[in-house]
Amino acid sequence: MNCRKVFLFLLSVLISSALFSQKVKMDTVISGNATLIKDSRVDLLSKKLADYNEGLANRVKSERGYRLMLLNTTDRALAMQVRSSLLQQYPDEKVYMIFMSPYIKLKFGNFTDKSEAEKTRNQILASKIVTGNVYLLPEMVEVKSDKNAAEE
Numbered sequence: 001m002n003c004r005k006v007f008l009f010l011l012s013v014l015i016s017s018a019l020f021s022q023k024v025k026m027d028t029v030i031s032g033n034a035t036l037i038k039d040s041r042v043d044l045l046s047k048k049l050a051d052y053n054e055g056l057a058n059r060v061k062s063e064r065g066y067r068l069m070l071l072n073t074t075d076r077a078l079a080m081q082v083r084s085s086l087l088q089q090y091p092d093e094k095v096y097m098i099f100m101s102p103y104i105k106l107k108f109g110n111f112t113d114k115s116e117a118e119k120t121r122n123q124i125l126a127s128k129i130v131t132g133n134v135y136l137l138p139e140m141v142e143v144k145s146d147k148n149a150a151e152e
Helices: 002-019 041-057 076-089 114-127 147-151
Strands: 026-031 034-039 061-073 095-100 103-111 135-143
Touching: 034 041, 061 076, 061 114, 076 095, 076 103, 103 114, 103 135, 114 135
Parallel strands: none
Antiparallel strands: 026 034, 061 103, 061 135, 095 103
8 A cells, every 4th residue: 555655756857847847948037136037938828818818800790781680490401401592692791590499580681771682682573582471671791801901
């Protein structure tokens, strides 16, 4: 039993020393009376933060606009069929499938212009993708920011 305790103690010392013996590159700057020791991981962290902030600047913005309410049903198969038809016919637009028990709601598009939303509504009704009514809903919609406009 004593050998086992000694073995476990040595094993724990070995593991803890391996865990805490990470090599960290430090930069030392001596200026006048002050000595600054900087961890190199700070530079890596600041680069990651800058990349994150740049990603936030380029993300999708939202503004007031319109979406089409296409379907409010409990039939999941019908909702999936309508969704796939819309994605095939309008690959550049988004289809939002929202589950609010027991209903599945399908909303379509990110329209900032009401006339454009009504035009698309009429096209969907004419193609008979949806057999019921299609409602125009004022909502906050996603608008992709234009990088060229931001640079000018």
